[in-house]
Amino acid sequence: MKLVSPGEAAANTNDVPAEAGEEFVRIGEMAKKYGVTLRTLRFYEDKGLLNPHRDGSTRLYTRRDKARLKLILLGRKVGFSLRDVKQMMDLYDPTGTNTKQLRLALDKSEKQLARLQKQRALIDDAIGELSNSMSIVRQMLSERTAAPQASAAG
Amino acid sequence: MKLVSPGEAAANTNDVPAEAGEEFVRIGEMAKKYGVTLRTLRFYEDKGLLNPHRDGSTRLYTRRDKARLKLILLGRKVGFSLRDVKQMMDLYDPTGTNTKQLRLALDKSEKQLARLQKQRALIDDAIGELSNSMSIVRQMLSERTAAPQASAAG
């Protein structure tokens, strides 16, 4: 039941990376390499963001998958949803100029940048309010620990 | 079935605020006044953050509830979870100095402030990366719209 497709049955035996230029890596190595969990890789695949080859039922990731994963992680870092990332990646066409893809990416990026700036403003606001409240609380605490010592027993 | 508690049966007939110093407001007015939904007020009550009086089954909010709601909204604004807000409010004792409450609030606030600052750093980082990517994409787009005009028609 090995179902290895004739053209790409080149996977090594099993475990340790044999030599430098590995063609395929399995999910464990892939996960370690990019600091994600197995679940995450399978999840991304389930969402159509990754499409590793298979050796039977075992996933085999290539350079292409690594490049895609890097993009996913970058997208996540800048706050895109996986859905957005997928939309952008789905427009990729290796045979064209990808103008549409780039335009979409730029459009989404501008909106995301605006969101990030708004978020930053909210956070700054929150920091201000919180600092403010904290100084008030500190004031109240210092008033409570300074005076009442006279009445009660030490 | 009016079950109005003898000491506090002072609610007006029903709708429009009669005079200036209203004692009780119903949920609709309360919601409007603070820009929240009815669902939110009921939810907060369900979570033990609010405790309005009742006229039969109708909730009646007093000055005390308004003060509590203000605190909740402030807490939410600075990023506390409702659970945190509740923990802090639960320590309030109108007969004491509330030192424990203030200390807890200060402690939680310091941690929250740290979280906010970390978030801000992450956002700044994201903004940087995103701006970076955007300029690259713009560059790619300008390259695609400048040269290829020679080969194709129109």
Add this chain to the structure above:
DNA sequence: CGCACCTTTTACGTTTACGTCAATTCTATA
């Protein structure tokens, strides 16, 4: 041969703060 280790699929659980019906009741007013 058996064990440890890697991998697979399936599928429910988690988190937070409500949204969104649905069915019902109450009330004041025209």
Add this chain to the structure above:
DNA sequence: TATAGAATTGACGTAAACGTAAAAGGTGCG
């Protein structure tokens, strides 16, 4: 009295990105 406008208590739904079993298959090694 009919109706429109509040209000009530359920109770399921939502979003996002995975976490966490569970049960089972494959395999190189000592």
